[in-house]
Amino acid sequence: MIGKILGNRYEIVEKIGGGGMALVFKAKCNLLNRYVAVKILRPEFTSDKALIDKFKRESQAAASLSHPNVVNIYDVGECEEIYYIVMEYVAGKTLKEVIREKGLLSIEEIIDYSRQIAFALRHAHHNHIIHRDIKPHNILVTNDKRAKVTDFGIALAASSSTMTNSGSVFGSVHYFSPEQARGGYTDEKSDLYSLGIVMYEMATGKVPFDGDSPITVALKHIQDKPITPSEINPKLPQVLEDIILKLMMKEQSSRYQNTEELLDDLTKLKNDPHTKTFHQRVSQEDSPTQIIPIISDEDIKKNTNINTTTNTNTNANQPPKKNKKVNKTIVIYGVVAALIAALLFTFGFYYFGSIFRTAEVEVPNFVGMSQEDAEALVETLGLTLSVQTRYDDEVEENHIISQTPSEGTMVKEGYGVRVIVSIGTKDVEVPDIVFRSEADVPYILTNAHLTEGEKLYEFSDLSAGTIIRQNPRAGATVAQGTAVTFVVSKGPEKVTVTIPNMVGTDLEVARRSLGQLKLRVGSIREEFSNEFPINTVISQGIQAGVAVEENTEINLVISKGPEKIDPPVEETPPNEENNDEDTTVNNSVKSITINLEGYTGTVDLEIFRITSSGKQRLFNKKHNVEKEGQYVTFNASGSGRQVFEVYLNGKKDGEQIVINF
Numbered sequence: 001m002i003g004k005i006l007g008n009r010y011e012i013v014e015k016i017g018g019g020g021m022a023l024v025f026k027a028k029c030n031l032l033n034r035y036v037a038v039k040i041l042r043p044e045f046t047s048d049k050a051l052i053d054k055f056k057r058e059s060q061a062a063a064s065l066s067h068p069n070v071v072n073i074y075d076v077g078e079c080e081e082i083y084y085i086v087m088e089y090v091a092g093k094t095l096k097e098v099i100r101e102k103g104l105l106s107i108e109e110i111i112d113y114s115r116q117i118a119f120a121l122r123h124a125h126h127n128h129i130i131h132r133d134i135k136p137h138n139i140l141v142t143n144d145k146r147a148k149v150t151d152f153g154i155a156l157a158a159s160s161s162t163m164t165n166s167g168s169v170f171g172s173v174h175y176f177s178p179e180q181a182r183g184g185y186t187d188e189k190s191d192l193y194s195l196g197i198v199m200y201e202m203a204t205g206k207v208p209f210d211g212d213s214p215i216t217v218a219l220k221h222i223q224d225k226p227i228t229p230s231e232i233n234p235k236l237p238q239v240l241e242d243i244i245l246k247l248m249m250k251e252q253s254s255r256y257q258n259t260e261e262l263l264d265d266l267t268k269l270k271n272d273p274h275t276k277t278f279h280q281r282v283s284q285e286d287s288p289t290q291i292i293p294i295i296s297d298e299d300i301k302k303n304t305n306i307n308t309t310t311n312t313n314t315n316a317n318q319p320p321k322k323n324k325k326v327n328k329t330i331v332i333y334g335v336v337a338a339l340i341a342a343l344l345f346t347f348g349f350y351y352f353g354s355i356f357r358t359a360e361v362e363v364p365n366f367v368g369m370s371q372e373d374a375e376a377l378v379e380t381l382g383l384t385l386s387v388q389t390r391y392d393d394e395v396e397e398n399h400i401i402s403q404t405p406s407e408g409t410m411v412k413e414g415y416g417v418r419v420i421v422s423i424g425t426k427d428v429e430v431p432d433i434v435f436r437s438e439a440d441v442p443y444i445l446t447n448a449h450l451t452e453g454e455k456l457y458e459f460s461d462l463s464a465g466t467i468i469r470q471n472p473r474a475g476a477t478v479a480q481g482t483a484v485t486f487v488v489s490k491g492p493e494k495v496t497v498t499i500p501n502m503v504g505t506d507l508e509v510a511r512r513s514l515g516q517l518k519l520r521v522g523s524i525r526e527e528f529s530n531e532f533p534i535n536t537v538i539s540q541g542i543q544a545g546v547a548v549e550e551n552t553e554i555n556l557v558i559s560k561g562p563e564k565i566d567p568p569v570e571e572t573p574p575n576e577e578n579n580d581e582d583t584t585v586n587n588s589v590k591s592i593t594i595n596l597e598g599y600t601g602t603v604d605l606e607i608f609r610i611t612s613s614g615k616q617r618l619f620n621k622k623h624n625v626e627k628e629g630q631y632v633t634f635n636a637s638g639s640g641r642q643v644f645e646v647y648l649n650g651k652k653d654g655e656q657i658v659i660n661f
Helices: 049-062 095-102 107-126 178-182 188-204 214-223 238-247 259-271 297-304 321-356 371-381 438-447 507-516
Strands: 010-018 022-029 034-041 073-079 082-088 092-094 139-142 147-149 169-172 289-292 360-362 384-390 400-404 410-412 416-422 427-429 451-458 467-471 477-479 483-489 496-498 520-527 537-540 547-549 553-559 588-595 602-611 614-624 631-638 641-648 657-660
Touching: 010 034, 049 073, 049 082, 092 095, 095 139, 095 188, 107 139, 107 147, 107 188, 107 238, 107 259, 107 438, 178 188, 178 214, 188 238, 188 259, 238 259, 371 384, 371 416, 438 451, 438 483, 507 520, 507 553, 537 631, 588 602, 588 641, 588 657, 602 631, 614 631, 631 641
Parallel strands: 384 416, 451 483, 520 553
Antiparallel strands: 010 022, 022 034, 034 082, 073 082, 092 139, 139 147, 169 289, 360 410, 400 416, 427 477, 467 483, 496 547, 537 553, 588 631, 602 614, 602 641, 641 657
């Protein structure tokens, strides 16, 4: 599989994990040039069309989730009978590995990880997705202790049937709920049961139920009580133990009814470890996701009576003939008595039932109605009203959010209708995100029950991606769900300026000009010059007109006046007529300026005097154009008419230069 490319896009790099139903590989997305995780359905399941359809349908449903505590799903596909899901690649460890390394997690870690998992489940449940396989193996923990829930591969859309397959059930036997073991109806409370098992393991270092086979473990979920966590970990606070045990109640109605209730209690516990105000109570492969038979009543009966066969009396080999005869007689009399009782009940129901029979009432729609109006209505209908309250961002305060039973149900007079009434929007405290990284903001705001508002960017001295300011301010009390706007630094602004022409200006003038443009004077070098006065700029390191950033250094070359050169003495052979004028008499000095425009780097410059006896080299220099400028000045001396030639890099440059001294 390594090196294989799926969908002409995802190149498999290495295997990073696996479970009961799928293998997980690290892959590179060649389109977006990033690493992703690819989950591939095991080959033994690819022949099951029903399972493949479920894999596709439910993975696409999970792909709609987007939350900081949920591993994002990017793509779902099929390639050469390979069925795969492309997910966000998360560098870190599984919660199972963290538990194995530490044994027992600290109270703060248990609460923090539990809240993050609950945030992820709340998002999934609000989108009508039931995970059905919550376990430490499916919780990834990043290096900064951020928990991310993954593996929605066997999740169910709550809007469709949430019953298990007939004859078998999916899940991880050490973590799934009693209703999953029975093959019954699974809902949000099934995920909460599994979360309770995960919290139990974080607190104790072990799962509450274990056995030799999946069936044995599943039966324990149905009928056994777990050892209380505090017996294993005496340091565990009673309030946290109460939360764990409430999540692990056998009956769905006895657990937390939704993630909101659980998060309220966990948040109270986090803020005040001594609080007692809670909702009222009523091996690496040790838990693979697998398909096991549904636990039937017969399995429960067998498990309950499995040891009773060994408790017979010592005369078990002698057939109890008399007892069998007596038991048969008792059975016959019992059947006859039951028939007589049934006839009497039927007769009494038809002839005397009207005396006790009460009228039936159709339950109206209370949703959206104020509590006062609902109380008045139930009184006129002869019903009673049972009220529970909760915060709600959408339903107006003192108005009904939901009801049980639903509208149109026929009930007896005096029946109690249960309603949930909104107590308005919950106020929360705005966290401080200033100086935090932009990448952390969604996670911080989500945990504070706030949303991300408008995001602005501006230059500042802070590093790019750092939050500069926020609105509302940190510590302010606002309604839950309020949007927080913030400004993100783009880093220091880079300002460019144009280099001025400073050749020919005084050094101090050049300094002031550069300072006004927020440029700096670099090195200053002096050279002789017959053209420019002392302290006048001869050349500059960066040419005029070039755009540079502020604080750039500009190197300067300034004049130190003309160079005094002793004129060369030419010897004239005796008795030989010399048509040139005597250069040793009445000599004068004139400067020759060479323009090196168009040249770069170091130029080999030579200047020759042309005489009747040949060439005489007067000047030789290797000149760096970038550092010393494009102009070179040479002071020539002589008398009368003199002829000069200039050579650049060994080649004659231009025409001869004629100077009359």
